[in-house]
Amino acid sequence: MKEWFTRWLNGDLELLEHVSDASEIPDSPREELKTKRKEFRQRIYDRPDMDSIIRAEQKGFLAIYHTIAIISCVVLIGVLLFTVAHLPRYGEENPYTMEVVERYVEHGVEETGAVNIVAGMILDYRAFDTLGESHVLFTALVCVMILLKLDKKTIRGGYLDSYYTVKQDTYFDVSKDTIIRLAGTVLVPCIVLFGIYVLLNGQNGPGGGFSGGAIMGAALIMFATAFGFDRMDRVFTEKVLSLTVFFSLSFYCFAKGYVFFTGANGLDNHIPKGIPGAILSGGLILPLDIAVGMVVACTMYGFYSLFKRGSIGGA
Amino acid sequence: MIVVTDWIVFFITAALLLSALLCFTAAVIGVYRFGFILNRIHSSGIGDSLGFLCAISAVIIATGLKMDSLKLMLLILFMWFTSPVSSHFLSQVEYYTNEHLYRYTDRIIKEESKDREKRV
Numbered sequence A: 001m002k003e004w005f006t007r008w009l010n011g012d013l014e015l016l017e018h019v020s021d022a023s024e025i026p027d028s029p030r031e032e033l034k035t036k037r038k039e040f041r042q043r044i045y046d047r048p049d050m051d052s053i054i055r056a057e058q059k060g061f062l063a064i065y066h067t068i069a070i071i072s073c074v075v076l077i078g079v080l081l082f083t084v085a086h087l088p089r090y091g092e093e094n095p096y097t098m099e100v101v102e103r104y105v106e107h108g109v110e111e112t113g114a115v116n117i118v119a120g121m122i123l124d125y126r127a128f129d130t131l132g133e134s135h136v137l138f139t140a141l142v143c144v145m146i147l148l149k150l151d152k153k154t155i156r157g158g159y160l161d162s163y164y165t166v167k168q169d170t171y172f173d174v175s176k177d178t179i180i181r182l183a184g185t186v187l188v189p190c191i192v193l194f195g196i197y198v199l200l201n202g203q204n205g206p207g208g209g210f211s212g213g214a215i216m217g218a219a220l221i222m223f224a225t226a227f228g229f230d231r232m233d234r235v236f237t238e239k240v241l242s243l244t245v246f247f248s249l250s251f252y253c254f255a256k257g258y259v260f261f262t263g264a265n266g267l268d269n270h271i272p273k274g275i276p277g278a279i280l281s282g283g284l285i286l287p288l289d290i291a292v293g294m295v296v297a298c299t300m301y302g303f304y305s306l307f308k309r310g311s312i313g314g315a
Numbered sequence B: 001m002i003v004v005t006d007w008i009v010f011f012i013t014a015a016l017l018l019s020a021l022l023c024f025t026a027a028v029i030g031v032y033r034f035g036f037i038l039n040r041i042h043s044s045g046i047g048d049s050l051g052f053l054c055a056i057s058a059v060i061i062a063t064g065l066k067m068d069s070l071k072l073m074l075l076i077l078f079m080w081f082t083s084p085v086s087s088h089f090l091s092q093v094e095y096y097t098n099e100h101l102y103r104y105t106d107r108i109i110k111e112e113s114k115d116r117e118k119r120v
Helices: A002-010 A017-023 A029-044 A050-085 A095-112 A117-125 A127-148 A152-156 A163-171 A178-200 A209-227 A229-235 A238-261 A285-309 B002-033 B037-063 B067-097 B101-119
Strands: none
Touching: A095 A117, A117 A127, A117 A285, A127 A238, A127 A285, A178 A209, A178 A285, A178 B067, A209 A229, A209 A285, A229 A285, A238 A285, B002 B037, B037 B067
């Protein structure tokens, strides 16, 4: 800098010096770049003392790392082989699993009040498992929201006015079509009714929260496709969705927590089991089915809406 | 007497199932062999409507008139209601996205005009 300043003072400096330098472009800039890279690599990696540096810093760490890895692998293999050697043979009666199965089959109806033993299992004996599953759905919905939801900045930035969003959406916007409107008018009530039937019949037959909720979610998607998102947004906003999911999950948590704290397996709680086979039977199974069904339906519609237009219930 | 009705039911069921098989075979061959999508939609519609009707009515006749057969009739109704809707939207998407659709329509128009000239 100082040299440059003195040269400028003495009048030696040509202001266009660097320009003339730049005019001497080498024949192939790629070749020059290659040599530069090579030099850089040599300067960094090919130092003669590099090996000794790495060795000094990492020798001890690598030794410990390798020994721990080998020991943990050998221990894991040994434990698994030991367990496999002590497993009962396939098809033989074994006390570890058959006891539980016998218990479910023989006392399931009496203890849970549900004719459908599977519903009794997943919503009474193993209710924590189902709670985790509904939370998995909830977490998936939250993750999709984080990834795909359009924020105000994106909408205001004119991103939505681009050809590929608005124009193509109007091309494929089927909600003004007469045929699909008629189909939606006829089908949506039937599908919702069928979903409610499957949902409420979970303790007496095949069905339950997950399947009924999936059917109802399909009906919601069908309605949104047939009549447009505008009509759906009048009822089913993001607030409605979040409130429904929140209250369903918290109801599940508190109801099942009450049962587990008062002694699981119906020891000392005051929830009537009803007559097995009736609609209002099975104790907590029916409300829990409804809660799970609400979560599943909201998750399915939320996925569809987020993937289709990047928001639930209006941009 | 019971044996005779059993045989009649068996033969009707077999005939219906065989015709359903024929329809589905035609539909599958059409879907794989036709080059143009509207022809493919047509051939898949054969399987969806007539083949489905034959197969489900064969099951209905085999089981007799019960609650299950009523549910199967509902299934036919559902399928006949939804399948045309989906075909309609498939063809609509093809109409909006295919830039070369005019080639096919032009060819059809030319053939029709040739036919007319022949007749005249």
